[in-house]
Amino acid sequence: MRxxxxxxxxxxxxxxxxxxxxxxxxxxxxxxxETALNAVITDELSLEDQLNDExxxxxxxxxxxxxxxDVEFHDMFKVIKAKLARExxxxx
Numbered sequence: 001m002r003x004x005x006x007x008x009x010x011x012x013x014x015x016x017x018x019x020x021x022x023x024x025x026x027x028x029x030x031x032x033x034e035t036a037l038n039a040v041i042t043d044e045l046s047l048e049d050q051l052n053d054e055x056x057x058x059x060x061x062x063x064x065x066x067x068x069x070d071v072e073f074h075d076m077f078k079v080i081k082a083k084l085a086r087e088x089x090x091x092x
Contacts (some may be wrong), residue, residue: 012037019063048092055081 012034019025027033055077085092
């Protein structure tokens with residue numbers, strides 16, 4: 001995951017408190033809302049991690065072909081990841 005659990009906690013805290021301060025959300029228990037937002041962010045980042053793992057597996061299966069085609073690993077990774085994300089309606 002690109003963000004540590006501590007960073008995710010800070011983000012959730014700031015979002016909840018900023019929205020509350022600006023009157024855009026009203027929460028009786030901000031801690032519960034922070035916990036829920038933390039879980040959503042963590043789940044979304046985990047989904048992207050799973051997608052990255054799947055892209056790496058696909059690329060390993062076609063490693064020889066990719067090398068013969070003289071394609072940059074990073075470029076091919078981005079193309080495959082974007083294609084899978086589009087097919088699965090995942091926003092990255």
